[in-house]
Amino acid sequence: MPPAIRRALRDIALNRFLNAVTVVTITLAVIFAGAFGLFFYNVNGLFLDWQRGIRMMVYLEDGISDAQRLDLKFRIKTIAGVAEAVYISRAEALETLKTQLQQQSGVLDHLRGNPLPDAFELTFRPTAHEGPGRLDRIAAEIEALPEVGQVLYAQQWLQRFSTIFNLFKLVGYGLGGIFGLAAILIVANTIRLMIYNRRDEIEIMRLVGAADGFINAPFYICAMLLGAVGSLLGLTILLALYSGISRQIQQSLYGALPTMSFFPWYWCIGILIAGMLVGALGCLVSMKQYLKA
Amino acid sequence: MRAPGVTSVNGDSGALIRLFHVSKRFGKKTALTDISLDVAPNEFLFVTGPSGAGKSTLLRLLYLAESTTEGQILIDGVNLARVQRRGIPSLRRKFGIVFQDYKLIPSKTVFDNVALVLEARGVRQRLIQKKVGAMLRMVEMGDRGDALPPSLSGGEQQRVAVARAVIGDPKIILADEPTGSLDAAAAEAIFGLLRHFHQRGATVIVATHDIELIKASQERVICLEGGRLQPLPELGARTSHAPRN
Ligand SMILES: Nc1ncnc2c1ncn2[C@@H]1O[C@H](COP(=O)(O)OP(=O)(O)OP(=O)(O)O)[C@@H](O)[C@H]1O
Ligand SMILES: [Mg+2]
Numbered sequence: 240m241p242p243a244i245r246r247a248l249r250d251i252a253l254n255r256f257l258n259a260v261t262v263v264t265i266t267l268a269v270i271f272a273g274a275f276g277l278f279f280y281n282v283n284g285l286f287l288d289w290q291r292g293i294r295m296m297v298y299l300e301d302g303i304s305d306a307q308r309l310d311l312k313f314r315i316k317t318i319a320g321v322a323e324a325v326y327i328s329r330a331e332a333l334e335t336l337k338t339q340l341q342q343q344s345g346v347l348d349h350l351r352g353n354p355l356p357d358a359f360e361l362t363f364r365p366t367a368h369e370g371p372g373r374l375d376r377i378a379a380e381i382e383a384l385p386e387v388g389q390v391l392y393a394q395q396w397l398q399r400f401s402t403i404f405n406l407f408k409l410v411g412y413g414l415g416g417i418f419g420l421a422a423i424l425i426v427a428n429t430i431r432l433m434i435y436n437r438r439d440e441i442e443i444m445r446l447v448g449a450a451d452g453f454i455n456a457p458f459y460i461c462a463m464l465l466g467a468v469g470s471l472l473g474l475t476i477l478l479a480l481y482s483g484i485s486r487q488i489q490q491s492l493y494g495a496l497p498t499m500s501f502f503p504w505y506w507c508i509g510i511l512i513a514g515m516l517v518g519a520l521g522c523l524v525s526m527k528q529y530l531k532a
Numbered sequence: 533m534r535a536p537g538v539t540s541v542n543g544d545s546g547a548l549i550r551l552f553h554v555s556k557r558f559g560k561k562t563a564l565t566d567i568s569l570d571v572a573p574n575e576f577l578f579v580t581g582p583s584g585a586g587k588s589t590l591l592r593l594l595y596l597a598e599s600t601t602e603g604q605i606l607i608d609g610v611n612l613a614r615v616q617r618r619g620i621p622s623l624r625r626k627f628g629i630v631f632q633d634y635k636l637i638p639s640k641t642v643f644d645n646v647a648l649v650l651e652a653r654g655v656r657q658r659l660i661q662k663k664v665g666a667m668l669r670m671v672e673m674g675d676r677g678d679a680l681p682p683s684l685s686g687g688e689q690q691r692v693a694v695a696r697a698v699i700g701d702p703k704i705i706l707a708d709e710p711t712g713s714l715d716a717a718a719a720e721a722i723f724g725l726l727r728h729f730h731q732r733g734a735t736v737i738v739a740t741h742d743i744e745l746i747k748a749s750q751e752r753v754i755c756l757e758g759g760r761l762q763p764l765p766e767l768g769a770r771t772s773h774a775p776r777n
Contacts, residue, residue, distance in 0.1 A: 242651045242657075439637070440637045440639070440640075443635050443636075443637055444648065444652065445620075445621075445624075446595070446597065446624065446629065446631070446635065447624065447629070447648060447649050447652060447696065447700075448621050448622070448623075448624035448625035448627070448649070448652060448653070448700075449621060449648070449652035450621040450622075450652070451618075451621075453651075453652050
């Protein structure tokens with residue numbers, strides 16, 4: 240075993256309580272930030288599903304020729320964000336309306352002719368929902384076309400939701416940042432105490448010609464190990480909590496939320512690496528302090 | 533021996549260690565005053581003088597545990613004033629130091645204390661095992677490798693300190709009272725070891741007030757008193773204190 244790792248393990252063994260507290264802190268940080276992230280991750284998926292389901296109705300002016308219509312369809316489809324434009328003729332629309340109204344369809348019999356306009360039903364790519372007002376701009380662009388009468392879409396509730404969601408995301412990032420910072424400071428404090436316990440030894444190492452890297456390596460290894468163990472523990476507990484909670488939700492909603500899922504494996508690895516980074520940063524902070532003192 | 537009154541720090545005198553009008557003050561307390569001194573490669577030098585004369589301070593200046601207040605020091609052609617913080621480890625690796633207070637790490641075994649020097653130099657574990665084992669046998673601590681320093685006698689700790697100082701095959705050995713806690717026989721053993729490495733090419737500087745040891749040897753002696761270089765006191769039985777070279 241390389242001496243640096245041996246020294247790091249010995250340091251951890253010598254400061255068991257301190258290191259346990261540090262690991263628990265990192266674990267809690269990962270659980271809290273992770274729970275938030277998991278919520279965000281799933282709601283985001285749900286949100287994207289909803290957005291993908293958004294339809295925009297583009298009603299056409301009367302008396303448009305087939306050629307004009309084809310041309311219009313082409314122009315609408317070239318607008319960035321538009322995925323598909325399906326033509327619904329006024330006759331089709333009336334049929335649909337009739338089946339929807341069923342018994343009450345008699346009301347329609349009194350109509351003279353068909354009052355419904357021809358229309359395109361648009362669906363969007365996910366990118367069309369990025370940023371506030373993207374749909375509004377697309378709608379405005381389409382509405383400006385001469386053949387188009389009216390454009391209708393469910394923008395209001397979606398936008399409100401998107402605002403809340405973005406706010407939520409912001410809070411999530413903020414909380415994540417605070418938890419991360421707290422974890423860094425806890426690690427820094429732990430390493431500082433370890434350095435303090437070893438100050439005589441460090442001084443002697445310096446005197447016999449040990450370079451900073453040689454002296455610091457065990458502390459960095461120790462800090463990154465704490466970060467890794469903490470985040471691994473946090474992820475494991477989070478996974479256990481998630482499985483329990485998601486099973487309950489699925490049962491109570493009879494599978495109405497089919498998109499619930501845990502972080503994909505590469506997120507987990509990312510969280511693990513983030514934990515180690517937190518450890519390394521904490522170590523860096525205390526090293527800088529120690530060297531200044 | 534060259535006259536201490538060197539005129540230029542840059543002159544190539546062939547000296548390995550060169551002090552040029554060096555003074556050291558701790559606040560108002562003056563520890564060393566206007567010391568000029570050359571030490572040739574492979575020289576064996578005693579620094580003597582009463583307690584508080586500045587012997588330890590003089591040695592500490594050489595490996596940059598302290599920096600000079602005035603004057604300049606050249607080690608192996610390197611002006612210590614120009615050594616950056618990053619350069620200190622490689623400077624110190626030129627030295628093997630026996631500290632007056634041993635400076636053994638109490639939580640590490642005797643073996644690990646000595647091995648540390650080699651580990652810091654990136655020597656492979658297999659080689660470390662071999663070299664440290666041999667060195668501990670050389671200072672007759674071969675069976676105490678697993679002991680912790682606080683459980684050793686003063687003399688034993690001193691022998692471990694010497695082992696650690698010489699294990700890295702240093703160019704310069706600085707020994708601050710290396711025989712302070714030893715009886716005459718053990719002291720002679722330690723000196724045998726220092727001479728051994730001296731013969732293998734190391735430059736050795738020993739700070740001591742053990743007059744008997746100095747009397748028994750033919751090496752060059754300088755004397756400090758109140759932080760100043762003094763003419764040598766009469767050493768009695770010593771047949772000749774004429775420096776070699
Ligand atoms: N870090 C320091 N701060 C203040 N004064 C110091 C410091 N180091 C040494 N001194 C003073 O400098 C003087 C020389 O000390 P030094 O340790 O070099 O003496 P020495 O010759 O090695 O003595 P001894 O034989 O007792 O070891 C002493 O008066 C000491 O008090
Ligand atoms: Mg001294």
